[in-house]
Amino acid sequence: MFLKKSIIALTGLFLCLFLIVHLSANCILLLPETIARDLYNSYSTTLRESTIIKVIAYVLYLSIILHVFYALLITLKNRKAKPQKYVINKSNENSSWTSQNMGLIGVIILLFIIVHLANFWARIKLGIGEEVGLDAMGNKDVYEVTHTLFQNIYFVIFYTLISIPLALHLHHGLKSAFKTLGFYHKKGLTILAKIALFYAIVMGFGFGIIPFIVYFK
């Protein structure tokens, strides 16, 4: 149980780092179209061709899988430890809703990841579905894929709404991961709680607003 929890924490922290890079790259979409298209496409081509990024990509896939897999195992075990529910339980008076529902929030995010991967990763990397065109420089036109997707208001709303559970999950996850890994410095944890809140807000807001901006661009 300790090892499983540590794996969830470590993979979670790695995914947190990944999101920072991901969001930074998304910010390119905010630039004027002429610059954004070239920059975004050459950036993603560079990523696809770099060996080091390829390795990191595998670590990333593995992290997602392990994070989900062990979370599932732990959840099942925890359910077994508490098979019966109270007739009345006012858990909102002693803990946050998020902390009580990390599993549910996680499932929502997982569903999103699947849709998200189908939208981008499957098309660009695996070549499944509609073929991705090339831009003037001969790079795969990932910008176009993004741009077209976010012309669809339903996807925009979906992506924006999902940033809420994402932010909640990140907030509780980041705070708890360090404790799971044994960080128990009292002042440090107070600072960490603030960083986690800040991080979650930036991530939630960032990922949530960009699709909208692209839509209205």
Add this chain to the structure above:
Amino acid sequence: MKVTFKIWRQEGPKDKGEIKTYEVDGLTEDMSFLEALDHLNELLVLKNENVIAFEYDCREGICGQCGVFINGRAHGPHDNITTCQLHMRSFNDGDTIVVEPWLAASFPVIKDLIVDRSAFDRIIEQGAFISAKTGTAAEANAILIGREVADKAMDVAACIGCGACVATCKNASASLFTAAKINHLNSLPQGKPEASKRVLEMTKQMELEGFGSCTFTGACEVECPEGISIINIAEMNARRSKAKWLS
């Protein structure tokens, strides 16, 4: 003062339990919650009915026997108290009060509101002690302990093993209890010789007993009558990793 009690009744460990309703009159605001249950039991005796089984000993917040789940909270509506420290003035005339036993697979119900918490004892047996020759009491100043360390050890030594942490945890995790017992002894010089063994064996027993794992909801530290901080669980995790990988 008149209230409606809805109380979990269960004949024995194997029987199916259910909530039963009791209208109780003649209570006063300065009765303790346990006295209100006593009062109800007296009425039941007069009616020749089975009394409600509930546990207590000290009735002053030091033994940890009296834990029950009241209106959706461990030990009732207030933070950081035991059930025996709860008074009827915390409720209003006409209130409905739902009383349930601690719920956890590792705390099977014995009867009504009484659960078997011997899983805690078995965790204790794995190392919440120091092996030392007894005899005449040693000179108190023979081992000097800094104030900060002594205070910290005292904060966790305050754990009365009531089980509220397990009861309130959605995972029925015994982490706060186990962490308190480990950190208490492992932070003191007397506990050092067996520190690694203690943390490894006690956490192992905690798992064997079928308690869930800690996901840091923080509910336990709110319901703990001694206000033991959840940071202790992080400290236990650190001590455990150290014992496991570095020694």
